[in-house]
C-alpha cells in the first residue's frame with residue numbers, strides 16, 4: 001500500500017490496527033491511519049465498505065479494537081462522551097443530528113454548553129462566521145432548514161466544544177452542489193485553525209476538492225492511499241480501486 005504522510009505536522013489522530021464489529025461480525029479490520037492537525041483526510045469506499053463503522057469505532061459508538069490516540073494520548077476503550085470531552089467530535093451520516101423542534105440558536109447553545117463560559121462567545125462567532133446562513137436563521141426551527149443548512153448546523157454544534165479532531169460521515173450526501181462550495185470553504189477555514197478532519201465520502205469530485213490525502217476502504221480493509229492530486233480526473237471509485245496498489 002502506498003503510504004503518504006505529512007512529516008512536518010503532529011498527528012492529532014492516530015489509529016493502529018483498528019477494528020469495528022457488530023456482535024461477532026467484524027466489518028473493519030487492521031486499519032492504520034493518521035490525521036495531522038490542520039489536515040483533511042478523505043475516507044473513500046463503496047456502500048457497505050465499513051466507513052461509517054470505522055468512524056463510529058473511533059468515536060466509541062460502535063464496538064471497536066486497536067490503538068487510538070488523540071494528541072498522543074490513548075482514547076481507546078473510553079466511552080463516547082469521554083472521547084468527545086477529550087476533543088473528538090463526530091457528525092454521523094444520518095439526518096437527525098439536530099433537534100428539529102428547537103431553534104438554530106438553541107441547537108448551537110446545546111453544542112456550546114460543554115465549553116468554558118468565557119470561550120462560548122468567540123466559538124459562536126467563529127461558527128457563524130463560517131456559516132453565515134445560520135446567522136440569518138437563528139430563530140428558525142432547525143427542522144425547517146434545508147438539508148444543507150441542517151448539515152452546517154450539525155457541524156456547527158460539533159464545533160461547540162472546540163474539538164481537535166472532527167469525524168464527518170458523508171457530509172455531501174443528498175446536498176445540492178451549491179452547498180458543496182460552502183462546506184469546502186468551511187473545511188479550508190477549519191484546517192487553517194488547526195483542526196484535523198477525517199471525512200468519509202463517496203462523491204469523488206467533492207472529495208478531490210477538499211482532501212489533502214485520501215484513503216480507500218474496501219470490505220473493511222484499507223487498500224489504497226494517496227495525495228488529493230491523484231484524485232483529480234478519476235471519475236469513479238471503481239477506477240480508483242482498479243489502480244489501487246493493494
Ligand SMILES: Nc1ncnc2c1ncn2[C@@H]1O[C@H](COP(=O)(O)OP(=O)(O)OP(=O)(O)O)[C@@H](O)[C@H]1O
Nearest residue numbers: 022027045046047048049050051052053054093202
Ligand atoms: N448496526 C449494524 N448491525 C449489523 N451490521 C451492520 C450495522 N451497521 C452496518 N453494518 C454492516 O457493516 C458493514 C459496513 O457498513 P458501513 O455502514 O460501515 O459501511 P459504509 O462504508 O459506511 O457504507 P454506507 O456508505 O452505505 O453507509 C456492512 O456490511 C453493513 O451491513
